Amino acid sequence: MKNEIKIFSPATVANVSCGFDVLGFCLETIGDEMIARKTDKKGIFITKIEGFNLPYESDKNVAGVSALAMIADAQPDFGFEIEIYKKIKPGSGIGSSSASASGSVFAINELLGRPYSKTQVTDFAMKGEALASGSEHADNLAPGIFGGFTLVKSTFPLEVLQLPTPKDLYATIIHPQIEIKTADARAILPKSFPLKDAITQWANVGSFVHALHTNDYELLKRALQDVIVEPHRSQLIPYFKEVKSAALNNGALGAGISGAGPSIYALSKGIENAKKVEKAMRNVYSNTAIAFETYVSQINTDGIKEI
Template sequence: MEKDQKLREIKLFAPATVANLSCGYDVLGCCLDNVGDEMLIRKNDKKQIRISKITGQDLPMEADKNVAGVAAKALLTALGESQGFDIEIEKNIKAGSGIGSSAASAAGAVFGINKLLGTPFSNIELIKFAMEGERLASGNAHADNVAPALLGGFSLVKSYNPLEVLSLPNLPELRMLILHPQIELKTKDSRSIIRQNLELQKAINQWGNLAALVSALYTKDYELLGRSLKDEIIEPVRSILIPYFDELKTLSAANGALGFGISGSGPSVFAMCKGDKTAEKLKAEFQEFYADKNIDFDLHLSKINSEGIKVL
């Protein structure tokens, strides 16, 4: 701890995340391995949180309007700490992409500041501060992105009041293929179209799938995992906002993916695969399919990151 307190700056990799995973709206997410932002956080003598530099995206520089600044202030308020910090962010995750852009900034900020202050909080305790950044971004303080970013692997939010987050096992052969159509869907807008009342039978089906997914991770049952990636509640509403969603879902099934769904609030979609061979084949199929659709897109293929945020 004393060593951490002597640090003046820290450089981080803040990973992208996939939230919901079809059956776990607002309570389930996983961490990606090779997609993410880089952040540099250093102490300053001004007793202020300052966003000193942002590259890659046009985002607010005012700390009170930036998710990293809001999350950082929440942590310092809880500590009663007046130390100031400058935050630089290299945004490699596009805002509104559906793979946890705001979560990466918020989680990275509290992780880095916590390290520079001598680690007064555990990573799981940092979740509640990072959630304040999510509140600014989407109007809702959800944890299904910030939790896996901070904890790594798969995270399950057992409850929000009180906040209780559980880490689930990772399966080493899992691969996540992410296709991001270059259209922006703001989380606030994507949340606004969701129905607030559910049919009981659909709710029963949904929590059955969520429970089965948890069981599949513990028992290393890939086939059950695939059968659990079903969404009868959110996907039918949000999928209409994503170009060629049904065609991509059909392509995924035809090429051996375990499951396919919307990443977070979209427009990114994910295909979960077992092993590199299936994932690479599907990546080529996605590339070929989307190449002539007159929509710019990114493709990411990643393992599940069991570590979460990394010090560089």
């Protein structure tokens, strides 16, 4: 069995407009790198963090919290050092905390000889994700661990469905450099919603899943709307309406808030369309004082992998 592993833990887009807390997909062009290594001393030790200023204490860093949950169950007679090379800015809306929480347990599972299933790995990762967001949800974790598009059928007990990924679907992400904490973006949501909005939303989720199965881009386009969360959270993101309109007017199939924001995602058919959408989204922020970054990515069907 190996003593050390280096992995790529990709960024992910959760919610995908209609599927708050249940839908997600995995990106290819941005992600963190992590190294896990066995140590004689029992426990979890975060020994290096590069990229962003995050806690080294294993009970304060999401990577440590999920790893502690896994070793509490596995009871190995050794411990693990973890190095985190962070590329995904915390509070970005593209699953920064999720990449760390899932990356550590993916790596430790490999070093233990893979005793846990992908669902069990996701379950341990949820413990870390809960530290960042205040609630156990798996819509960023599942696409990172399973790859492609996923739907979290339930969290207690955890059940993840892997959905088909149309080959020529590309994501464009624009990340305005402001931080929105998931916990804050969850706190502003109302506790109840009108039944008519709930009906629209679950019809959209069902249609979206059907569209993925049938490669029906026209249906996918009509399903990518969010009448529940976006009206509330979009107020936290400067120029959200303008960026979304720019994407849709330039051929995107749909666009919306990525995870809890502030990143905004769009889905397009083909890389050329995705690049055209990127240009249009960039144009909106280029005329403002807001710094931003953009990414165009194919949907990553591998998920987290050893590198």
